Each structure stands twice: as structure tokens, then as C-alpha cells.
Amino acid sequence: MSTGLLFALVGAALFPLGAAGLLLQRHLLRRILAFNLMGSGAFLVLVGLAQRQDVPDPVPQAMVLTGIVVAVAATALALALTRRLHALTGRLELPEAAHD
Amino acid sequence: MIDAQQAALVGLILLPLASGAAAFLLGPGRGAGLCIASQAAALFFALQLADSVLAGDIARHRIGGWGAPLGIDLTADGLAAAMLLLTQAVALPLALYARAYFRPDSAEVRYFWPLFGLLLAGLNALFVSTDLFNLYVTLELVGLAAVGLVGIGGGALQIAAALRYLFATLLGSGAYLLGVALIYGAYGSVAVASLTPLVAAEAPTLVGLAAGLMLLGLLLKTALFPCHYWLPPAHGGAAAPVSALLSALVVKASFYLILRLWLGPLAPLTASHPLLPWLPALLGAGAILWGSWQAIRAPRLKTMIAYSTVAQLGYLFLIFPLLGTPGGRAAGILHAVAHGLAKAAMFTAAGVLIKATGQDRIAALAGAAQQLPLTLFAFGLAGVTLMGLPPSAGFLAKWQLLDAALGQGYWGIVLITLSGGLLAAVYVFRVLRQAFLLTSSKTTVAPVPRTLEWTAFGLAGASLLLGLRGVELVELLAVWGWE
Amino acid sequence: MSANAALLLAVLASSFLPGLVIFLLPERQVALRTALNLAGAISKLALVSVLLDGVYRGETYAFRHAVLPGLELALKADALGLLFISLSAILWLLTTLYAIGYLEGAPHRSRFFGFFSLCVTATMGIAMAGNLFTFFVFYELLTLSTFPLVVHRGTAQAMQGGTVYLRYTLLGGALLLAGSVWLQHLLGHTEFAHAGIVAGLGAEQAGALRLIFFLLIAGLGVKAALVPLHGWLPQAMVAPAPVSALLHAVAVVKAGAFGIARVIYEVYGVEFAQSQGLLQPLAWLAAATIVWGSVRALFQDDLKKRLAFSTVSQVSYIALGLALFGPVATVGGLVHLVHQGIMKITLFFCAGNYAETLGIHKVSQMRGAGRRMPLTTLAFSIAALGMMGAPLTAGAVSKAWLMDGARAAGSDWAVWVLWASSLLNAAYFLPILWQAWFGRASSAWPDEHIAARGWRETAWLLLLPPLVTAAATLAVGIGAATSWSPLAWAQLIAAREYLAAAP
């Protein structure tokens, strides 16, 4: 098995793990971590699968760079919102859906 | 140099991007005039683009001159032009509305204009992109801008709603991105033009998984029942101009992409099984019933309108078994356009009522409703579209949908469509009757800028007048550019 | 656009534009609002007479505008439509006058007259609709524009009435929509045409056509108040008197009855409908409604409610006439479209006068009202006698033609139904008349707030309209044989619909 395919398989395992965490975890920091895990899974698949013959392909690498920056932006926003929620309510979990 | 059509195409992306950044440069709370001017120019561009596309001339632009699959291509066919036109036509009045709505020194308005500009840039870029990875970037641009706009109030409710929305939208775009990664792995390209001839019904399993992941992620972003949990708090809790933007435009963006993929590169897969289109249709039917029921029960005005969005989005998916017919396709887009205008009108009208009374319980609106007849009228006209009653664009969409469903003998769709209209009437008239209730005490109503009332009325009027101009829209949609 | 097409639009605009302006007028601009109302009503009357003249001379009037490929808003002016248009235009002018007097000093008048104008616009659109699609558009507009009028008072009872009204009419609208779309789907159009459009479809669609007929009639039957779809009508009488007058005589129930006429004669074609056995059940339903409405009217003490059930019964005369196969019955049904309108609007004007002048809302309070308000009571009596079918009134003409028609169609049972209805009519109207003229007045009226001045028992704007319509009741009855009467017009229409036999 080539290294690229191995990366992709690891990514294929990480993504569902992260997605499940994003859905199941209640603590916001854990959810943010889960999101990053999920994103890393997708990036691994993107780079790994494309070079499963172990010949580097610059296009997905550039895409992953773009993806990482987007993920950083999203993470920063999530952290900012989490801090703000903590400052306002003292909690680090989302309130149950308001039944209004 | 480039021709006028391409200038309009590129301008629709660059203008709001530049105006958003420039508004940031000008400082907190400033840049309203700039964004409004840029939006007016964008509306002009969109009209120009639609006009040239209607003449049969599909707009194409190869960024960097490379051409797909190495570079990224932009394409505006009839569907894209229609969505671009809708977006600018809704965004310009909303920009005017927002300027009058926010107090100049309020916390909400400080970064509204930069976020507004980038949201519009993201939407416009999404509608014309034909590169699956580039579409991912535009999706994130739209998603993060929308989350930021939900949170601008800074209250605990808004922050919680924004976070919930952020996680939903990230999960959705994450699934989409994984799908794109798999597609690239299988085919070595993410350009629609090169993928379309490659994807076949007997594609590798991985491509089927990719298609499923992309569509599921986008369904979540479109808040299709039962993935709608994040929408009511976000759309109901945000400031009125933001709610209007989100309900009218943002959810439509991911729907647009679903439709594009379904009919475009993924068509061989989606057409591989005759029962597949019934899955979104079934969820759509669930959305109509469940969303309407929640809207009927909602005690608060904006919550009600938000649930109405959940319900109305259902119609967009009810058309999937009918996508093979031109009528079904037209019905979906007509509905998306009609709902966009009407829902923007409804949220802006609700904003006026809430601003005037300082609260938003439906049961307590009677006094205000009677002192703001123009706003109530706007609400009513928007309601006419949502109920699918003539002479509105919503009615044309409903007629077209029924016609297409009868053509295929799909009685379930007929039944759901008709009952959805009746359920909408229940929640719309819940509000409208406030205007006629006998009020014992004279409610004091805060003065509201006239601009707010008139923009709401203008948007509602547009959704009605479009009911007389369906032919042009259908002709526009017939110009199809994603082979 | 040709001048003829523009004329049709002008007929719509003559009430639509004033309506829009009135919405925006501040409450205190009474003079301007009144001027707009009257200018609209009078100019509409003028436009309609131009139209009448044109149609008489054989001009064709048509307007088309495509809203979707293959789907057109179409307006036309033909004999049947003009019968309804003329009735609406004349009665609108009178009702406007009456409403101006009735609502003097009441709140929310801009809103009221705005929707009032929209309501008439919708009625005109229904009358001029050139296809079922256009008909449906205006039919639903009518629902929307009458709801605010029904709940105008804003009381809990008004809200209740309005809610019931919406529940019925929107459901009916949905059925009508389903039927219309289906028809459009089968035919590719829904054009109204002489002798119908569906006959060519072939036998394999017979089942579908039957179901569509059911959907269409059910949808129209809600507004036409056919049993069991009539439940909203007695509830909707909570509206102010001018609205009830308009609802019962011109706009809503007539829209339903008129729609039934269009469907039978110009969509299905009466011969085809008869050949498919579609008319007989409708006739039975209409007969049942006639009897049921009359029986229910007997037991109502609330004057307007009694009139409302009377409407349920009387409007079905029209449906009965249309459903009995044969030109004579058709003439009876069509002429009753006009006659019932004139008579019923008189009754509601008078009921409004009693309520507004003396505070009388119930039949039991009417003792002696005839001596206090002789002119109003005279008008009321003429109209009530007309309803019973007394000689020299409009009602007698309708009834005579309907009975002849029933015999000609071989449906003798319908004759008995009509006789029974006449008796029941007498049973619920005569006691009112007796009480009013000969009963001893109680010492004080429930709530007298317009004092009599000489011969003028109430405000002249309230008095004039019922007197005019009462006179018309007599005029169209006595002058039925003349060439200008509604009867002559109905004969002309029937002659065109039955290609074989002219009456």
C-alpha cells in the first residue's frame, strides 16, 4: 500500500470520528476540536487519495492550504463565539433548544 | 479588454467584495452609503446579465485565462442569472432598510456593512462558479458571513444561535469538502466541465459516496427537515435585516448548489434509481407539514416567520421527482424567487412591528398593527405569496408545480401542495387578524422611519408583480449552461 | 393594446385605482374619499354602458397577457358576463352611497372603502374572466378582499365569523385550484367557449372529467353556499350591513353561482354535461339547499341571520335553473341571478336601516317598525314579497320561468320544491311584515340614534338606495316582457347556449 493511500485511509477514519464528535459532544471546546479533526480528515483524503501512486500532485496540496486557512478562520470564529457565550452565561455548553 | 457581459459577471463578485473591505476601512458603523451604491450597481449588472442571457448568450469567464480543469471557470446561464437577479433585487432594499433600521451608534451596526458586503460577494461568487472546490470556498464565505451576522447583536441568545448555526454549517460544508476530495481522488479534477463527461451511472463506489456526502452536507445547510433545528433560533433571533437576508437568500444558495449538482455532474448517479428523487421529496413534504405546524403554534412573530421558512423550503424539495420536466424545474425556481422576495418582505415588516412595540409576541401586536397599516399591508401581501394565492409569483409556482405533478400522476405532491397552502393561510392570518381586532387601550407606538415601511412594502409588491411576469423568468431558466 | 382591450382594463381600474388611493388617505379626508368613491362608481357605470353598447353592436372585447408559457390572464366581455357586470356596477354605486351614509363617523373608513373597492374589482374580474385560470385568480382575490370587510368591526364575534369564512372559502379555493390545474393539464388551456371545451377529450377521460366537475362545483359551491358548504354565510352576517348587502347580492355568493354557470355552459357545455349525467346530482343538491335554507331561516330570530339563510335558499334557485337541462330553466336561473341580487340587497339595506336607526337587530323587536319607518318597511315588504314570488315582482318572473323550465325538463319534483320554498318563504317573511305594519310598537326602540325629520325617517343616504332597488324589483317584474329587461338578456344568453332550441 502506498503512503498516499494510507493517508487517505486515515483521513477516512478521522472524518467520521470528528463528525460524530461534532454531533455528540456537548462541551464547546470539544466540538471545536472535533470539527478540526473532521477537517483534517478531509484534507488527508484530499491530498492522500490524489497521490495514491506516491507522485505528488500540487493541485490538491494548494487546495488543502486554502482549506486549512478556511478552517483556521472558522475555528477562530467558533472560539470567539464560545468565549463570548462563556462571558455572557458562564457556560461552555449550548443551551438546549429553546422551546418558545 | 472584456465585453460588457463578462464585466457584469466579474463585477458582481468584485464590487461587493471591495465595498465590504472598504466599509471596514471607513470604520465601525460606516460604509452604508458605499454598500448601497455598490448594491445598486450590482443590481444594474445583474439586470444586464439576465438580459444578455435571455437573448441566448451564456456568460462565461475563464479566470486567469487558463480554462478548466487547470483554472477556474465562471458561468452564468439562465438559472444563475435568475438567482443573481433575485439576490441583488432583495439585497438593495435590505441595504436601504438596514441603514434606517440600526441606530448609528448601536453595537449591531458596527461591522454590519463589511459582513454584508462579503456575504453578497460570497453569494454571487457561488452562483457563477463551476468548480467544485471553489464552490466550497464560496460556501464557507457565505456560511461564516451569515454566522457573523446572526451574532452581531452580541446577546446570549444570538451568540448561542450563531454557534449552533456555525456548527451546523461547518458540518455541512465539511461533508461537502470530503465529497469534493473523493471526487478529485476518483477523477483528478474538480471542474464541472471536465467531470460531467466522466461521471457515469456505473461510477466507482467512492463517487457514489462522494455524491451522498456532498448532497447531505448541502441539505443540512439548506435546513431541510429534519436538519432544520438550527434555523429557527438563527433566523428568528437575528436582527430583522439579517433574518431577511438569511431566509431570503442564504438558504437558497445551498439549495441552488444541490439543484446544480443533481442536474449537472451528478445526474447519472441521481438518475440511476427511480426512487432516489423521492427521498428529498419526502423530506420536503415533512418540512411543509412540520414547519407549518410549528409556525402555527409559535407565539413569537419572528419565530413564526422562521418556521414558515422551514416549511417553504419544503416545496423546493418537493419538486425533485418532477425535475425531469421543464415545468417542475420552473416551479422550483419560481418558488425560490417568490419566497425570497416575500420572506424578505415579511421579516422587514416584522422588524417594523417589533421596533415600534419593542416586543414580538403575536398576541400583543394588535395596537401597533393598526397604527402601521402600510406595514401590515406589506405583511399581508407577502403572506399572499407564501399562501400561494393569486396574483403572486408564489401562486404561479404552485400552479406550475400542480400542473407538473398532475402530468406525472403524482397525487401525493398535489395533496401536500394544496394542504401546505392552507396551513400557510392559518399562520399568516393569525398575524393579519391583529390588524382588525378591536383594541381597548390606545397602544403607544414608537415612531418608525418611513423607509422601513416602504422597503417592506416594495419587496412585497415585487413578489406580487412578479406573478404577472412569469414568462420571462421561465424563458430565462430555459437557457441552461451546465451541460 | 387595442382600445377594446383597454376598455376592459379600464373597467377594472375604475375601482382598483380609487381603492389604492383610498388606502393611503388619512382617516379625516372624508370629502376626498367620498369623491373618489363616487367618481369610481360612476365612471365604472359609464364604462360598463359603453361596453354594453359595444357588445350590443357586435364588437368583441378581449385582453390577453401571458403569465407563464401557455398560461394566460384573459378578459372578455360577453352577454353572460355583462349581465353580471351590469348588475354589479349598478348595485355597487347604490351600495357605496349607502355605505357612506352607514359608516358616517365610524373608525377605519379608509381601510373599509379600500377593500370595498378591491372587492368590486375582483367581482368585475370574475365577470370578465375569459378562462378558468383568470376566473380563479379573481375568485381568490375576492376571498382576500372580503375577509377584511367581514371582520371589519373587530369584535370577537366578527373574528369568529371571519375565521369561519376563511376556512370555507380557502378550502373551496384549493378545490377549485385543483380542478382548474387538472383541466389545464388535460386541455392545455381553460378557455371559456360556447358549448364547452371538454367534449373533444374522448371517452377515456370521462372519469377524470367527472372528478374535475366535482372539484370545480365543490369549489364554487362554497361561495354559492350549496349545502353542506354554506356554513360560512350565516356567520359572515356579522359584517356591517353594506358588506352583507354586497356579499349576499353581488359579490361573493353571486361569484359562486356565476362560476357554476360558466363551468356548466362554457367549460363542459350543457349538452355534454347532461350526457355525462353531471347535472342531475347538482339539481338535487340545489333543491336540497333551497329547502334546507328556508327551513333554517324559519327559526332565526336575528333578522340578518334569517336573511342569510334566505340567501342560502334563494341562490340555489340559480343553481337549480342552471342544472335543470333545458333553455327555459336556464333563463329562469340566469334571470334570478339578477333578480335575487336586487331583492336581497333591498332586504339587507332595510335591515341595516332598522339597526342603524332604531337599534333593531331581531325579528322580535320589529313590532310597529312600519309606522316609525314606513318607507323602509315598504321597500322591505316589496322585496320580501318578491322573494315569495308575489305577482308583479321580479321574483314572480324568476319563479315562473323556473317552474316552466322544470316541467320542460321533465323534473316535476323540482316544481314541488319551488312551491315548498315559496310557502316557507312566506312563512318566515310574512310574520315580519305583519309585526312591522300591524304590531303595536313598544314604548322605546332598543337604541334609537337617528331621529325622524318629517317624512325622512332616517338619513337620506340610507333611505335612497333601498327605495331605488325596491322600485327596481317592481320594474323588472312588471317590465319583464320589454326588450331592456334582464329577462330579455337571459333569453338571449340561453338562445346562444342551446344551439338547438331557442326559447
Added chain:
Amino acid sequence: MKRFGIGGAALLLALALGYAMLELGPARLDLRPAVAAHLADSGVRHPVTAVLLNYRGYDTLLEVAVLLLALFAILAVTPPGPARRPAPADPLLQMLARLAVPLMLVASFYLLWAGAFRPGGAFQAGAVLAAALVLLHLTGQLPGWPTPGALLRGGLAAGLLVFLGVAAALLIEGSLLQYPPAWAGRLILLIEFCLTGSLGLILAGLFLFLCQAEGERR
């Protein structure tokens, strides 16, 4: 119940993905030859940079917008407050930080320059720049940022605006971001230079703007 459902679905997805990847044949298209063929005209010598700033430069333009957008959103949800300076750190740490910062600046500049022919580029350079600023903050030598003033706003937005300006100006060549081969290298360097500065500020801002909210809790 929910846990098992989601967990099961995740497991199933992982297995399906793994299976499908293993059975997947070679990709149908290969972009590598195209990337290599046009490298000479792209203005840079490193293929990833060529993709990032030339072939798919539009992606990068939007991505910078996403980053700036995240900053806007953070500023929008954070109420304005006074800047906060963290407690000064150990003097030794402070001195080390002061020593490290110039080195980091040099490293950043090197990364920027190297991007043209080997791994590196504006993002990496910007990240190092941001790290330097955060380091100064954490050692108590740089206060958290208040609502940005005109100068800082200019610095934050400059990267996007210059990128946008170049992209738009190149419309003269026939399309968005169509570099003339002769100018491609210089224009890309200009963009990268401006991006490095702005990205450094933005990334630092994602951290430093948050520090103002620290003061008012609950």
C-alpha cells in the same frame, strides 16, 4: 440511542470510505502535466505556489476574504472595550521574546521569498509574523488590541484590497487575474508581500482582539 445511532453511522461511513478507496482505480484525469507545462509562464517556479497564486489564484483571493471575514465576525460579536495588557511575564522570558522576534521576522521574510521556488509563501510567512505578535503579547509587552484604528484597519485590509486591485487591473489582459507572463513574477511577489503583512495582522488579530472582552465577564 442517539449516541449509538450516530456512532454506528460514523463507523459505517468510515468502513464504506475505506472499502471504496481500496477498490478505486487510477484517476481519469491528471493535472500534473498541465501544471508543469505552464509553470514557465506562471511567474513562479514552485508548482504549489503556481496553483495557489496563479492557476487557482481566485480561490486564494476568496480565501483571504474568508479570513478577513472571520475577523469582521469576531469584531462584530465582541463588544468594544478597553485594551488589556496581560501581566508582565518573567523578565528572562521577556528578553527571550525580544530576541526571538527579530529572528522570526527574518524567518518570515525568508518564507515569503522562498515561496517562489520551494515550500513557503505568504501564508506561512504571515503565520510566523502573527506568532511573533502573539508572543510579544503573551510576555506582556504588547497589549491586546482595542477596536482597530484607521491605521490598523488599513493594514488588515491591505492584502485583500491589493490582491483585488491587481486581479481587477488584469481584466485588461482579458480576464480576472490573467497575469502577463513577463509581469507575473513581480505581481505575484507584490501580492504575496502585501498578503504576508495583512495575514500576519489578521491572524494575530484573531487572538489579540479577543483579549479586550476578558475584562467584562457575565
